[in-house]
Amino acid sequence: MATYVLIHGAAADAWYWGPLAAELRGRGHEVIAPDLPCGDESAGLGAYADAVVAAIGDRSELVVVAHSFGGFTGPLVCARVPVDLLVMLQAQIPAPGETPGAWWDTTGYGGARQEADRRRGVPEGTEEDPVTLYLHDTSAELAAELLTHHQQPQAAAPFGDPWPLDAWPQVPTExxxxxxxxxxPVEFMRRLAVERLGIEPDEMPGDHLPMLGHPEELAERLEAYRAAL
Structure with missing residues (x-):
């Protein structure tokens, strides 16, 4: 039995991991999905990692799954506790010394996003609604639940924190x-994974939150990674 540690992104709580957590528990695993201090203006990246490490306690056989902004926290956790596997799920990949606030420019996100929007016919400057942008492959019921009850104010504090590791932690990473x-956009994320980690990523169906739209397939993918260790 493994312990899956699920790290959520910015401006949200851990609720959105629920369908995936149910799939993993159904396979006999323990699941930890702590809420991070998104609303705390004094909480930097270290405090986010502290929250996850505290939730882990003395558990072992850890598989850390970091999503979106959780990509800045997941590797920090791996540097502090023994982890068998880190999975970066549609996650921001930081570089040493880079702040989350600077990540958008240093990675070339803006140009990549404009090109992806152009290819799908979105006029430049269009402000898309959250369902169209983030949740178009999620059921209307779950999308409404997330947007109505589980969006959180996001403090600015962690976005000015330089990512403190000198190098990627020595942990198997997918x-x-x-x-x-x-x-x-997937082309942008693929380039980033290759450039920063030397990893050719895998793809699965889904929007920004595949744990809501495709929890069974996501569980199967995670289990396959774990079995291959």
Whole structure:
């Protein structure tokens, strides 16, 4: 039995991991999905990692799954506790010393996003609604639940924190992308994974939150990674 540690992204709580957590528990695993201090203006990246490490306690056989902004926290956790596997799920991949606030420019996100939007016929400057941008492959019921009850105010504090590691932690790492994500276009995310980690990522169906739209397939992908260790 493994312990899956699920790290959520910005401006949200851990609720959105629920369908995936149910799939993993159904396979006999323990699941930890702590809420991060998104609303705390004094909480930097270290405090986000502290929250995850505290939730882990003395558990072992850890598989850490970091999603979106959780990509800045997941490797920090791996540097502090023994982890068997880190999965970067449609996650931001940081570089040493880079702040989350600077990540958008240093990675070339803006140009990549404009090109992806152009290819799907979105006029430049269009502000898309959250369902169209993030949740188009999620059921209307789950999308409404997330947007109505589980969006959180996001403090600015962690976005000015330089990522503190000198190098990627020595932990087996996989990168899994959502092929249909319109917010983090898959071509951009693939390039980043290759450039920064030397990893050719895998793809699965889904929007920005594949744990809501495709929890069974996501569980199967995670289990396959774990079995291959």
């Amino acid at each position: 990168v899994l992308l959502s092929a249909g994500d319109r917010f983090f």
